[in-house]
Amino acid sequence: MSGIILFNKPYGVLSQFTDERQGAPRPTLAQFIDAPGFYPAGRLDYDSEGLMVLTDDGRLQARIADPRFKLAKTYLAQVEGEPDDAALEALRRGVRLKDGQTRPAQAERITEPSLWPRDPPIRFRKSVPDSWLRLTITEGRNRQVRRMTAAVGHPTLRLVRWSVGEWTLDGLATGEWRRA
Template structure:
């Protein structure tokens, strides 16, 4: 992607950031909050979309408002890929329900691609996920093109499998790659 000049003649910047658990998707917060400014020294870039404080993984930042809109507006169908650790082992019926769409309080979700996966080769979470000895867990890969508030967590809960850990691995053409939590890369 060639950088396009902005009105202020600045080239387009795209920052890939591996957002750690318990970090806000903003540059300022209350005293003691972990925020983007703690990790990213690049000025005049803004998050294109959000990840909840308790979610991890790929966050895109840019200084290009049109690109930011293209990334976040559901009409542009930017696919997002999540790796999700859920409680218990979802049945084929639960997977099919996630794929077909789940009724949430704010409406039906669009169809998604959902599959069981092996545990991804990712960093340990700090603090660790609370797991119970007698309840197994399972990893899913969920591909969406919409982005309702806390959608993945609400979808898995709606089919009886609460999310324990959520990592966004990809947005459109951009992927997490080998970025460690708190690392960023200007592309």
């Protein structure tokens, strides 16, 4: 039976166990997870937070990460401005990015979720309002959600992956992990 670990990745942590970059070392999964033989099934950007799924099963790892399987991933995105119905509809139809059209996304405005404080906090600007969206996508292009919200005129300020398929962050504090 495959082993699965769910990890709530903090902001500013690499989604791998080592840092190959020269210079000052950056935090990696190794600072949080001591489970030999487990590897991330997909990536989460350094400046994004939230759910990472790790497994010790190579085939399951490929199924989770490969966009051909269209596994839904849900994100909570704090965006600059207040997206109107036209912006949400554009996200729902799919957005044209430099690397092509995205698949349609589920997109809705939500009230500010009850999340852990981000360290460092996002920049607050009195003159520019912000709001929250819940976006569900079935592909995983590089920085896709950030590029999609920017394409409809609402750059992402904070991005938290809430779920991958059936797995969610429910009950998992930032920096913590558990076996699923």
